[in-house]
Amino acid sequence: MSAYRMISIPDAQDIVLTHTQPLGTVTVGLSGALGRVLADDVGAPDSLPPFPASIKDGYAVIAADGAGEYPVIGESRAGQLDDVPVRPGTVAYITTGAPVPEGADAVVQVEDTERLPPGPDGERRVRINKAAKSGQDIRPVGSDIAEGDIVLKAGELVGVAEIGILATVGAVHLKVHSTPKVGVLSTGDEVVDPSTRPLGPGQIRDANRAMLLAAAARAGAEVADLGVARDTEGHLEGCLAAAIERGLDVLVTSGGVSMGDRDLIKPLLERQGTIHFGRVRMKPGKPLTFATLALQEQGGRQMLIFGLPGNPVSSFVCFNLVVLPALRKMAGWARPELRRVAARLTSDLKLDPERPEYHRATLQWSIVPPGTCAAATAANAASLDDSASPSAPQPQPQPQPLGACELWAISTGNQISSRLLSARSANALLEIPSASGILPAGSLVSALLIDDLGCMPVPPGGVATTPGF
Amino acid sequence: MSAYRMISIPDAQDIVLTHTQPLGTVTVGLSGALGRVLADDVGAPDSLPPFPASIKDGYAVIAADGAGEYPVIGESRAGQLDDVPVRPGTVAYITTGAPVPEGADAVVQVEDTERLPPGPDGERRVRINKAAKSGQDIRPVGSDIAEGDIVLKAGELVGVAEIGILATVGAVHLKVHSTPKVGVLSTGDEVVDPSTRPLGPGQIRDANRAMLLAAAARAGAEVADLGVARDTEGHLEGCLAAAIERGLDVLVTSGGVSMGDRDLIKPLLERQGTIHFGRVRMKPGKPLTFATLALQEQGGRQMLIFGLPGNPVSSFVCFNLVVLPALRKMAGWARPELRRVAARLTSDLKLDPERPEYHRATLQWSIVPPGTCAAATAANAASLDDSASPSAPQPQPQPQPLGACELWAISTGNQISSRLLSARSANALLEIPSASGILPAGSLVSALLIDDLGCMPVPPGGVATTPGF
Structure with a gap:
């Protein structure tokens, strides 16, 4: 019997996040801020626009003058100002984004004007075909951003648009949360480098290390490849010491946590740190282990250790369920948990009587015809299964009236943890x-998102656009 | 009047993709394959498991022997084999993943056994408490992957799991599509570096360049910062020549495509290449311009040029709608278009009588109570608007019965293209x-995904889990 109490996955997730704290902060430049979480509010040092700005290419006018023929007494181009005020009976040429000259209170777009031959003194002239309203096509000072506004808050994730917002307000040195340093270690005498060909007797290639390094890197972590630990106490202990020496925040191991007599991870972690759990009621991933080490020689700082099972699917699932939220919390995410959605099964699923299962699936939109309720039919289900693989030939989108979208969950097939x-x-x-028993096709189940739906399969027929678009 | 015919955005997208071809291929190592598209099928050179493998830690037995007390005549550990056959009346110790010794046809997990005191000759002995069925807890050779199986197909995007799959089959040199080389150039005399403080008269900070570089980098492109072109033909021409010299696949400019007399991009592209469109019926982004240059001095290879409008929102929207799909197609995506979903408005939207609008919004799940149809109510809408900002305090999840999910679209507010x-x-x-007129709250609209829903706001109350989970 295992010495570890079997706990539920929500309890395991709670325990992990309780022992995980956001990392300290670091100052980065603008391009280094993408994907990071801001540690401070960011304010605007000045107004945007900093001057009344034209929305169009055209002529700055006095609205009360109305339509008619006018001399063009100057120009205001973005970046180049004549600084001649517009007086009644005159206009100034203006380009998009340029400052509206003193005196003018509206802009008439060039499409509503006509250039005239020069006047007697050679002065430029224009016909204004449409009278303007005061304020027309002018952005007042501070109408986009007012001086002193907080444009982004501490805790916000910096995406592409946020990079632009930061540049706009001149925020080029940014306090963000550090990214976690994550080391990945495989264990097992049978485990050989992926490049090994042919395999020797009893050998298998190490899928976990490359996969977990990729997963951590994708989560924004700084990663370190720690190689493969052999099945001896001494070698494993040496690998742990090396991980500590490297100043890692997180060590992720795979293998060596089952009940075999060479499963050395748990005994080692017991000797050197605190094991918070060593068994979780889940399929796959039951032997999942979580420990913390207080590093006295490094100022008492803490290292998190995740002992993932050796089966590649188990380590993939456990990484997503417990390691990823911890990495996100360290990086400053306020809501580090995986996002949960509801989806309908496209096929029957055989249930496991002993453990709840995290069944791998590909989500795809389905269309609920307008005016009807979501209804799962075998026909719907069958039509979707063909496109489970993104490389399967996809039918050409057929325009359909817009209906609500629901998510269908297409099983990836045999769920054995080695596959x-x-x-x-x-x-x-x-x-x-x-x-x-069986959970029938059409059942609604909850699902945790583990990849970007922006590259999911396109549903047969596609999703219609808004009527009239 | 503009010389360019106004075309629709679907036509613009078609034209861009028609002129865009997948790039050639390059060979990368395993860790370099993440996020890339495979150019070749990947097959398995050997079977997985390569030997009959134990699923559990326990004892390899002959099933017909049944329960009882047995001598342990050897061990099969992962990576370490005694190579002693199991004969009737004997068993061998075995660990998870280890080869099942010759003679044995089942594994009994250690939990169903009991260690006994050594026999008279000091031999190890064990009590098997549960009889096994033949084949129990053994993965047959090739049951996960059969030798010769295609495990990943040409055209597949390599994600985290795919890295593991590639490692498993020893595919460590991979032919993938090249990533596009993208240069980003801002234009305009008024545009100054984001670090500028305070701003001089008429100046604005360059938001577009940092933002578009981030967008291209996030799309997996190799990016080059080409700085800011001044509003003279000569300087702009020099910048274009430098872009060509760098061997870029794509040049993205912002600004200089409106109707002002210093809008120099279109005239330059007309002189040096072919403009395929110069005006698109969309809000924001009307002056969007797309051209190709055939580079005779570089073997006739083609460079795509996207002339995005200078307003930062216009350039953001146009990048997502036309540049991103082109970059994806170059990188080998079979379905490069943005994914379309249906979502309900949480608030009324004022319509624009002249151009279809791409309204920026934050999508969030809403819960449709079980057994009811999706119904938009003002109360639902109001309760969601509070959480439009991801940093807004979020209520604690309240367990709810599982209902279907629908997406709500929360407007980001004033949509002026400078904001x-x-x-x-x-x-x-x-x-x-x-x-x-107005599109009322509760209306169903189509929406294009431009960011990962895996970090979207969590709905108030959260999404319930599968009943019984």
């Missing part, structure tokens, strides 16, 4: 309860 | 038809 193909193209983990 | 704050936290562009 990593069950994670191929998976963008969700379905939360399947432990019970006997 | 980049309208792109803050936006994960979708709503397709809003051109018409007069």
Whole structure:
């Protein structure tokens, strides 16, 4: 019998996040801020626009003058100002974004004007065809951003648009949360480098290390490849010491946490740190282990250690469920948990009577015809299964009237924990309860998003556009 | 009047993709394959498991022997084999993943056994408490992957799980599509570096360059910062020559495409290449321009040029709608278009009578109570608007019965094209038809995904889990 109490996955997630704290802050430049979380509010040092600015190319006018023929007494180009005021009976040429000259209170777009031959003194002249309203096509000072406004708040994730917002307000040195340093270590005498060909007797290639390094890197972590630990106490202890020496925040191991007599991870962690849990009621991933080490020689700082099971699917699922939220919390995310959605099964699922299962699936939109309720039909389900693989030939989109979207969950097939193909193209983990029997196609299940839906399969027929668009 | 015919955005997208071809291929190592598209099928050179493998820690037995007390005549550990066959009346110790010794046809997990005191000759002995069925807890050779199987196909995007799959089959040199080389150039005499403080008269900070570089980098492109072109033909021509010299696949400019007399981009592109369109019926982004240059001095290779408008929101929207799909197609995506979903408005939207609008919005799940149809109510809408900002305090999740999810679209507010704050936290562009009047809250609209829904706001109350999970 295992010495570790079996706990639920929500309890495991709570325990991990309780022991995980946001990392300290670091100052980065603008291009280094993408994907990071701001540690400070960012304010605007000046107004945008800093001057009344034209929205169009055209002529700055006095609205009360109305339509008619006018001399063009100057120009205001973006970046180049004549600084001649517009007096009644005159206009000034102006380009988009340029400052509206003193005196003018409206802009008439060039499409509503006509250039005239020069006047007797050679002065430029224009016909204004449409009278303007005061304020027309002018952005007042501070109408986009007022001086002193907070444009982004501490805790916000910096995406592409946020980079632009930061540049706009001149915020080029940014206090952000540090990214976690994550080391990945495989264990096992049978585990050999992926480049090994042919395999020797009893050998298997190490899928976990490259996969977990990729997963951590994708989560924004700084990663370190720690190689493979052999199945001896001494070698494993040496690998742990090396991980500590490197100043890692997180060590992720795979393998060596089952009940075999060479499963050395738990005994080692017990000797050197605190194991918070060593068994979780989940399929796959039951032997999942979490420990913390207080590093006295490094100022008492803490290192988190995740002992993932050696089966590649187990380590993939456990990484997403417990390691990823911890990395996000360290990086400053206020809501580090995986996002949960509801989706309908396209096929029957056999239930496991002993453990709740995280079933790998590819989510895809389905269309609920307008005016009807979502209804799962075998026909719908069958038509979707063909496109489970993103490389399967996809039918050409057929225009359909716009209906609500629902998510369909397409199982990736045989879920045995050694079969990593069950994670191929998976963008969700379905939360399947432990019970006997079958969960029928059409059932609504909760699903955790583990990949970007922006590259998911396109539904047969596509999603229609807004009527009239 | 503009010399360019106004075309629709679907036509513009078609034209761009027609002139865009997947780039050639390059060979990368395993860690360099993340986020790339495979150019070749990947097959398995050997079977997985390569030997009959134990699923559990326990004892390899002959199933027909049944329960009882047995001598342990050897061990099969992962990576370490005694190579002693199991004969009737004997068992061998075995660890998870280790080869099942010759003779044995089942594994009994250690939990169903009991260690006994050594026998008279000091031999190890064990009590098997549960009889096994033949084949129990053994993965047959090739049951996960059969030798010769295609495990990933040409055209597949390599994600985290796919990295593991590639490692498993020893595919460490991978032919993938090249990533596009993208240069970003701002234009305009008024445009100054984001670090400028305070601003001089008429100056504004360059938001577009940093933002578009971030957008291209996030799309996986190799990016080059080409600085700011001044408003003279000569300087702009020099910048274009430098872009050509750098061997870029794509040049993205912003500004200089409106109707002002210093809008020099279109005349330059007309002289040096072919402009395919110069005006698009869309809000924002009307002056969007697309051209190709055939580079005779570089073997006739083609460079794509996107002339985005200078307003930062216009350039953000145009990048997502036309540049991003082109970059994806170059990188080998079979379906490069943005993914379209349907979502309900949380608030009334004022329509634009002249142009269809791409309204920036934050999508968030809403819960449709079980057994009911999706119904938009003002109360629902109001309760969501509070959480439009991801940093707003979020209520604690309350367990709810699982209902279908629908997407709500929360407008980012004032959509004027100079107000980049309208792109803050936006994960979708709503397709809003051109018409007069108001589109009421609760209306269903189509939306294009422009950011990962995996970091979207969590709905008030959260999404419930599968009943019984």
